[in-house]
Amino acid sequence: MKNNTSDKPLITVLTVVLNGVKFLEETIQNIANQTYENIEYIIIDGGSTDGTLDVIKKYESLVAQWISEPDEGLYDAMNKGIDLASGDWINIMNAGDKFYSNKTISEIFDGQLHNSDIIYGDMQLDREGVLQAKKAHNLDILWKKVAFCSQSAFISTQYFKQHKFNLQFSIAADFDFFYSAYFYHNAIFEYSDTIIAIFLHGGVSNTPGGARKQNFQVINSYPGLHIKFNLYYLASLLPKLIEEKVKTKIRGIK
Numbered sequence: 001m002k003n004n005t006s007d008k009p010l011i012t013v014l015t016v017v018l019n020g021v022k023f024l025e026e027t028i029q030n031i032a033n034q035t036y037e038n039i040e041y042i043i044i045d046g047g048s049t050d051g052t053l054d055v056i057k058k059y060e061s062l063v064a065q066w067i068s069e070p071d072e073g074l075y076d077a078m079n080k081g082i083d084l085a086s087g088d089w090i091n092i093m094n095a096g097d098k099f100y101s102n103k104t105i106s107e108i109f110d111g112q113l114h115n116s117d118i119i120y121g122d123m124q125l126d127r128e129g130v131l132q133a134k135k136a137h138n139l140d141i142l143w144k145k146v147a148f149c150s151q152s153a154f155i156s157t158q159y160f161k162q163h164k165f166n167l168q169f170s171i172a173a174d175f176d177f178f179y180s181a182y183f184y185h186n187a188i189f190e191y192s193d194t195i196i197a198i199f200l201h202g203g204v205s206n207t208p209g210g211a212r213k214q215n216f217q218v219i220n221s222y223p224g225l226h227i228k229f230n231l232y233y234l235a236s237l238l239p240k241l242i243e244e245k246v247k248t249k250i251r252g253i254k
Contacts, residue, residue, distance in 0.1 A: 002064075004088045008038045011105055012087030012157065016077040018046035020095035021055055023200065028059045030098035036105035040064045040087045044077045052095075075165035075173040082160050089119075089154040096200035097151045100124065108154065108192055116190035117159040118181060123152040123197045131198065139189060142182050145215060146175050151197035159187060168221075172214035179218060 004010040013031050017024050031041055043056055045068035056066055065084050071077045078092060089109075099105065100123075108119065125132045136148040163185060165173040181187035219226045 002038050002040060007111065008036075009088035009109060010038050010040055010086065011036065011109065011154070012040045012042060012081075012085040012090045014078065014081035014085065014090060014092050015041070015043045015094055016046070016074060016081065016092070017043065017048065017052055017095040018077075019048045019050040019052060021048070021051040023096035024052055024055045025059075027093060027095050027098055028055070028062065030102075031093065032059070032062050033102045034099065034105050035103050036109060039105070040085070042066065042081050042084055044071075044081045045069075046071045046077055072167060073170055075170070076167055079164045079167070082157075082164055085157050085160070087157055089114075090157050090160050091154050092150045093197065094151070096126075096202075098198050100195040100198055104194070104196055107194060108196075114190060115188070117156045117187040118153055118178075119155075119190045119192055120148045120153040121192040121194045121196040123149055123199050124195060125201055126198050127201045133195075134199075136191065139182055142179050143219075145212075146178060149197065149199050150174050151199050153196070169214050169218060171210050172218050175211070175215050176218040176221075180222070184222065 002010050015024070015027055015031075028041075031039065041063050043063055043066040045052060045056065045066065047068055047070045053068055056063065056068075060066070067080065067084075071080065081092075082090060091105075093099065108121075120136055122136050123134050125134050134149075136152065137145075139147050141147050159181075163177065163181065166176050167173065169176050182189065
């Protein structure tokens, strides 16, 4: 059993996976190779049928808890992991994602005290093996999109358990989480000038137009007119509307 201590807090790393046999082993090995020793590793599987469970069982000695059962989607699975977490901090590192180096967690938590709710840093985007550096944006950009990815953040477990992901948003629940934390819950953010995660490109959040549409729904679910974002969203739709109008005229001419 590992415990929280003042000089070495217990870090819960949570991996959510569904039929990710091609990616999961690399993620597990990356977490196992962290020089930081006080890690609680939790895997939430959505009922995989492709051999993912064989990978989990292969590394079972490294996993504090794992479950495999159907869920209501990505964020429901994450919420299950948050409920199980007993560490001081939670990082979400899903199948295919990994920490930038084996010293990443040590660099942030060894001998350092953090009085914030959310620690965040930079990342690298993995596009089929080609890495692209992505600096975290200034938090002011949260009025229209995420400033950093969940994988490059450590979130206070106490805060996370009080403010879990809103399952109303199938794509943008992470945006909703950080948006509400910054603008409505007075969460304390702390920037770490380091590359925390390598994020595997793909997944539901990369659905063309889908994330922006749900970001619009997120922002308009909170009190206020949000005129700035509404104008931004409408402007982003304008080229598509013009294109459709032109296509309609061309079809009419033919």
